[in-house]
Amino acid sequence: MADPKQIYRFLLKLYPARFREEYEAPLERQFRDEYGEARSPWARGLFWLRALADLGTSIPAEFARELRQDLAYAPRVYGRRPLVTVLAFIALALAIGVTTGVFSVVNALLIRSLPFHDPERLVEAKGNRMAGLMGRAEFYNWRDGSRYWHDVAAYNSLEMNLSGAAGAGRVHVAETSANFFAMLGTEPDLGRAFTADEDAPGMAGVAVIGYGLWQQMFGGDPRVLGAAVRLNGTPLTVVGVAPPGFDYPAKTAIWTPTVFDFDRLPKSGAIFGQTIGRLKPGLTLAQANAIFAAEVIRTDPAGYKRDSLSRPRLTSLRDQLAGPVRQASLVLFGVVVFVLFIACANVAQLLLSRVTERRQEMAVRAALGASRARLVQQLITESAVLTTAAAGAGLAVAYWAARLASSVQPAQLTTQEYSILDGRVLGFALAVALITGVAFGVLPAWLMGRTQPAIDAIRTQSGNPASGASRTRAVLIAMQAAFTLVLVAGSITMGRSFLRLMGTDLGFHTQNVATLTVSLSGTREGADNQERQFYQEALLRLRAVPGVESAGAADYLPLISQPLMLLRPKLDSGPEVRSVPVTATPDYFRSLGIDIVAGRDFTDADRPASEPVAIVNEEFARLAGNGARLIGRKMTAPFVGGKFLTIVGIVRTTRFMPATAGYAQFYLPTAQQPPAFATFVARVRGNPERYLAVCRDAVQQVDRQVAIYSVMTLRQRLREALAKPRFYTTAIVFFAGFAMLLALIGIYGVASYSISARTHEIGVRMAVGASPGRLRFALLRQSMLPMAAGMLAGVGAASALGRFLEYLMSGVEPVGALTCGAAALVLAMAAGVAVWTATARVLRVDPMRALRTE
Amino acid sequence: MTKASQSKIEAFLPLSPTIFHMLLALGEGERHGYALKREILQRTAGRLNLGSGALYGSINKMLEQGLIEESDERPDAHLDDERRRYYRITPLGKRVAQAEAVRMRQLVRLAEDRLGLPQIA
Numbered sequence: 001m002a003d004p005k006q007i008y009r010f011l012l013k014l015y016p017a018r019f020r021e022e023y024e025a026p027l028e029r030q031f032r033d034e035y036g037e038a039r040s041p042w043a044r045g046l047f048w049l050r051a052l053a054d055l056g057t058s059i060p061a062e063f064a065r066e067l068r069q070d071l072a073y074a075p076r077v078y079g080r081r082p083l084v085t086v087l088a089f090i091a092l093a094l095a096i097g098v099t100t101g102v103f104s105v106v107n108a109l110l111i112r113s114l115p116f117h118d119p120e121r122l123v124e125a126k127g128n129r130m131a132g133l134m135g136r137a138e139f140y141n142w143r144d145g146s147r148y149w150h151d152v153a154a155y156n157s158l159e160m161n162l163s164g165a166a167g168a169g170r171v172h173v174a175e176t177s178a179n180f181f182a183m184l185g186t187e188p189d190l191g192r193a194f195t196a197d198e199d200a201p202g203m204a205g206v207a208v209i210g211y212g213l214w215q216q217m218f219g220g221d222p223r224v225l226g227a228a229v230r231l232n233g234t235p236l237t238v239v240g241v242a243p244p245g246f247d248y249p250a251k252t253a254i255w256t257p258t259v260f261d262f263d264r265l266p267k268s269g270a271i272f273g274q275t276i277g278r279l280k281p282g283l284t285l286a287q288a289n290a291i292f293a294a295e296v297i298r299t300d301p302a303g304y305k306r307d308s309l310s311r312p313r314l315t316s317l318r319d320q321l322a323g324p325v326r327q328a329s330l331v332l333f334g335v336v337v338f339v340l341f342i343a344c345a346n347v348a349q350l351l352l353s354r355v356t357e358r359r360q361e362m363a364v365r366a367a368l369g370a371s372r373a374r375l376v377q378q379l380i381t382e383s384a385v386l387t388t389a390a391a392g393a394g395l396a397v398a399y400w401a402a403r404l405a406s407s408v409q410p411a412q413l414t415t416q417e418y419s420i421l422d423g424r425v426l427g428f429a430l431a432v433a434l435i436t437g438v439a440f441g442v443l444p445a446w447l448m449g450r451t452q453p454a455i456d457a458i459r460t461q462s463g464n465p466a467s468g469a470s471r472t473r474a475v476l477i478a479m480q481a482a483f484t485l486v487l488v489a490g491s492i493t494m495g496r497s498f499l500r501l502m503g504t505d506l507g508f509h510t511q512n513v514a515t516l517t518v519s520l521s522g523t524r525e526g527a528d529n530q531e532r533q534f535y536q537e538a539l540l541r542l543r544a545v546p547g548v549e550s551a552g553a554a555d556y557l558p559l560i561s562q563p564l565m566l567l568r569p570k571l572d573s574g575p576e577v578r579s580v581p582v583t584a585t586p587d588y589f590r591s592l593g594i595d596i597v598a599g600r601d602f603t604d605a606d607r608p609a610s611e612p613v614a615i616v617n618e619e620f621a622r623l624a625g626n627g628a629r630l631i632g633r634k635m636t637a638p639f640v641g642g643k644f645l646t647i648v649g650i651v652r653t654t655r656f657m658p659a660t661a662g663y664a665q666f667y668l669p670t671a672q673q674p675p676a677f678a679t680f681v682a683r684v685r686g687n688p689e690r691y692l693a694v695c696r697d698a699v700q701q702v703d704r705q706v707a708i709y710s711v712m713t714l715r716q717r718l719r720e721a722l723a724k725p726r727f728y729t730t731a732i733v734f735f736a737g738f739a740m741l742l743a744l745i746g747i748y749g750v751a752s753y754s755i756s757a758r759t760h761e762i763g764v765r766m767a768v769g770a771s772p773g774r775l776r777f778a779l780l781r782q783s784m785l786p787m788a789a790g791m792l793a794g795v796g797a798a799s800a801l802g803r804f805l806e807y808l809m810s811g812v813e814p815v816g817a818l819t820c821g822a823a824a825l826v827l828a829m830a831a832g833v834a835v836w837t838a839t840a841r842v843l844r845v846d847p848m849r850a851l852r853t854e
Numbered sequence: 855m856t857k858a859s860q861s862k863i864e865a866f867l868p869l870s871p872t873i874f875h876m877l878l879a880l881g882e883g884e885r886h887g888y889a890l891k892r893e894i895l896q897r898t899a900g901r902l903n904l905g906s907g908a909l910y911g912s913i914n915k916m917l918e919q920g921l922i923e924e925s926d927e928r929p930d931a932h933l934d935d936e937r938r939r940y941y942r943i944t945p946l947g948k949r950v951a952q953a954e955a956v957r958m959r960q961l962v963r964l965a966e967d968r969l970g971l972p973q974i975a
Contacts, residue, residue, distance in 0.1 A: 030887065
């Protein structure tokens with residue numbers, strides 16, 4: 001058994017440093033005496049209990065007391081250098097805040113539990129032939145015969161027109177299989193979910209509505225059960241209300257068990273069936289994927305040979321939901337951690353210069369009996385005070401960052417909203433603060449230890465340039481230079497790519513255009529094939545609005561929707577051309593400023609009964625290989641039922657999104673091929689925002705029942721399309737600028753410190769004839785050496801970062817040598833200016849006075 | 855006694871029983887830590903048994919507050935080994951202890967008036 005006295009001595013180490021120093025000996029001695037007095041094992045046990053209880057209360061009490069003293073001392077220490085302290089505080093607050101803000105996104109998407117029962121076993125089957133296309137019986141047979149599904153549900157997610165007593169609107173709808181809620185393990189808040197046979201064709205139409213919709217449309221009235229709602233004109237009976245916050249998939253407000261009954265609810269646009277299931281217990285995702293792959297190979301060998309991206313596979317629901325935000329937020333997280341490092345390096349510099357300045361004070365205190373542990377404790381407390389206060393201020397920054405992130409890249413589920421009021425996020429902020437506080441408290445303290453024996457420090461003020469402190473400074477500068485170079489190179493790349501994106505010729509004008517979208521699915525017009533009349537009437541009314549110069553409509557408009565369908569129309573003699581079909585009305589091209597390079601626009605003479613015509617774009621003509629000679633040629637397309645279309649015009653190619661290339665397209669006249677939905681565009685005189693309401697009213701007058709949505713100017717649509725790249729570019733450029741500022745403050749501080757520390761040496765050199773200019777050059781060279789080393793390391797890291805920037809903005813060019821060179825040049829020049837400015841003091845050094853400072 | 859020093863003394867009151875007992879013990883003469891503990895234990899009939907941590911914690915606090923100070927004088931080396939530290943009460947400590955006693959006396963009088971106290975056997 002261990003010696004009790006040794007155990008007690010070990011326990012005494014838990015006391016704070018100063019107390020231990022003072023009282024360790026008497027405590028130990030007293031323990032020995034009293035322990036010796038207790039003779040029986042019983043008495044000794046009791047004595048131990050008492051001793052432990054005594055330690056348990058007095059150790060925290062002594063800690064609290066010494067902490068109070070150090071805390072009271074810290075502000076006085078910082079008060080001596082207010083400017084540097086404020087800079088370090090701001091740097092830390094911003095860095096900790098932004099890191100915490102981005103962490104709140106990572107936390108919401110990747111860490112926080114999903115609002116489903118046992119969410120880790122939920123997976124989505126992707127690229128699966130079986131899910132969307134099979135019928136109900138086949139689907140359930142597939143489930144029941146499967147070795148990996150515990151249960152599986154199918155759904156389509158789409159937008160529909162909702163009409164009820166309160167009017168018409170657009171809502172997100174999920175058409176699901178009957179077991180959707182049961183599979184997720186979610187119980188409706190009110191009423192019931194679907195019964196097992198409610199997804200069979202021919203059953204009465206039922207719906208579960210979202211909690212928000214219930215509150216909004218029915219005022220939270222429980223009599224909603226049994227009420228009727230209409231989706232695209234089809235009446236459905238409400239049987240349940242989903243729990244608050246439940247809006248899976250994709251912010252759904254209404255669920256209907258109609259996924260196997262395609263025609264039950266009229267719909268338009270492309271529909272993708274999706275499959276989500278729960279794995280059997282004990283099965284890992286990898287195992288399930290192996291079984292799934294084997295099954296796909298057996299049932300659909302052709303489907304499996306595709307590239308690894310589109311190959312059928314199971315992915316965890318969490319990854320699926322985090323989607324593109326996942327990579328983006330991880331990249332951003334990496335970037336802000338870089339900034340945090342740089343800020344920390346600055347704080348370390350600050351504390352370091354304080355240590356060297358306070359070396360005398362510390363040495364005197366050490367000489368007076370303060371132990372190293374005691375000084376370490378004080379330094380750690382001081383830096384922890386700074387970082388914790390910065391973290392407190394950082395929470396405000398974090399709140400703002402999380403808000404910003406959710407406006408740019410909102411989470412897919414309400415329950416995944418980014419919030420900093422989360423134990424994990426707050427814990428993260430506190431942990432970052434404490435770790436940086438302790439780390440940067442320890443670093444100077446460690447250096448302090450190396451300066452002992454302290455007698456030199458008491459005698460002289462000047463630091464030895466070859467000391468540990470100056471080496472550490474050099475390392476810190478190199479580290480800052482490396483991180484900053486990475487960020488600056490990244491920001492140059494992002495900035496250039498973004499400017500290129502902004503300057504992209506979209507092929508149409510975005511000024512002075514108001515837009516609004518309608519869907520005729522389930523309306524009177526849709527039911528009676530009256531779409532053509534609706535569009536005609538609406539255009540007439542739009543054109544009659546004073547100030548509207550021209551108006552047109554198309555189903556797939558640039559900036560609004562990605563074209564989902566690629567067809568292969570065939571020219572009468574010539575190749576098939578992979579191209580996107582779009583329907584458009586007369587004046588559509590004129591309203592968007594799309595040049596007609598050959599032939600003519602659609603006209604009112606293009607009627608259902610007249611010759612079927614088409615207009616193609618230049619990309620189409622290029623692929624077809626015969627340019628303007630296409631006019632008058634015939635083509636067939638599967639879309640239009642084998643009719644021959646005569647090409648009557650060629651227009652300029654437009655890009656659907658700034659970052660995508662221009663697709664080959666062919667346009668069909670709305671009158672001959674009326675779509676179920678369309679976006680109207682009106683070119684107006686003056687500010688288009690002023691026309692939005694009146695344009696909306698004009699179209700609404702045609703039919704009150706038709707839902708009109710996305711009423712906005714084309715400029716707003718462009719701004720939305722560019723919001724993400726703009727946000728990420730701004731973020732990276734901001735962080736790079738911030739990092740650079742911090743790095744410059746750091747290097748300036750080091751340079752100016754090294755001058756003040758070497759005033760004597762400089763004075764001597766000047767006294768023996770060195771010119772100030774040469775001295776400044778020497779100092780410059782000395783400061784730039786660690787910079788150069790750091791930048792060299794940064795070049796490697798920058799090209800690695802370049803690969804990840806692709807996640808933030810598609811089409812980002814890689815970080816090349818030229819970019820790195822430019823970043824290094826910028827950084828080196830800025831650093832050079834900083835050092836040069838800092839060394840201006842050399843000019844004012846009076847050799848005689850410098851010599852007298854000794 | 856000036857007003858300022860009076861209010862400085864008042865700021866210490868009421869004293870914790872531990873500190874009062876320690877001041878009382880030191881009022882008689884210099885003591886080392888362990889002796890203080892033994893004396894208090896005896897005087898309170900075993901009710902106030904200070905652990906070493908609590909004892910030296912109080913000593914530390916009282917040193918900081920200037921109620922006691924470390925004594926340089928040691929008994930003869932053969933009577934005690936030099937590692938022991940001796941403490942003595944300061945003039946401030948004495949005045950604080952007196953003020954505490956006065957405070958207690960006033961309380962005792964009040965209790966006598968209001969409640970009547972039995973004679974101590």
